[in-house]
Amino acid sequence: MAIERTLSMIKPDGVERNLVGVILSHYEAGGLRIKALRRQQLSLAQGRAFYAVHKKRPFYEELVNYIVRSPVVVSVLEGDNAVTKHRHMMGATNPEEAAADTIRKKYAQSLQENTVHGSDSLENAAWEVSFFFALSEYDYFN
Numbered sequence: 001m002a003i004e005r006t007l008s009m010i011k012p013d014g015v016e017r018n019l020v021g022v023i024l025s026h027y028e029a030g031g032l033r034i035k036a037l038r039r040q041q042l043s044l045a046q047g048r049a050f051y052a053v054h055k056k057r058p059f060y061e062e063l064v065n066y067i068v069r070s071p072v073v074v075s076v077l078e079g080d081n082a083v084t085k086h087r088h089m090m091g092a093t094n095p096e097e098a099a100a101d102t103i104r105k106k107y108a109q110s111l112q113e114n115t116v117h118g119s120d121s122l123e124n125a126a127w128e129v130s131f132f133f134a135l136s137e138y139d140y141f142n
């Protein structure tokens with residue numbers, strides 16, 4: 001299997017409810033390594049840009065307002081098959097459809113306030129990682 005990197009964002013509802021440690025523990029227990037980590041308040045412009053792919057969707061404005069409501073915790077996760085592995089750990093976007101033992105099944109509050117975001121493809125992972133982190137923050141050239 002290929003070593004991949006993906007972006008995780010613990011969203012405002014997760015950070016507000018003090019779930020950062022428990023969610024990061026899921027990643028480590030599941031075999032992903034946290035290569036970079038930051039708590040960050042997104043600006044409105046950053047929220048809009050990060051979710052620009054959804055700008056035609058009816059929920060876009062509400063989604064942007066939610067994501068800038070309070071700080072998020074972003075991280076770069078690395079491991080075998082990291083993109084898919086992370087998505088399995090998160091569970092379905094809608095917590096009502098998420099499998100047992102997934103992060104969203106355990107902690108998410110609603111379709112919008114679903115606690116975590118993860119890149120959905122290797123291509124998007126590269127873009128999302130670069131949105132938040134410089135190469136020197138997660139690739140140590142060793």
Ligand code: CMP
Nearest residue numbers: 054059063093111112113114116117118
């Ligand atoms: P995420 O994985 O971050 O990708 C886009 C986000 O939009 C998604 O998680 C949810 O937070 C939100 N979202 C997706 N579909 C809907 C919807 N139908 N109504 C409201 N929010 C949604």
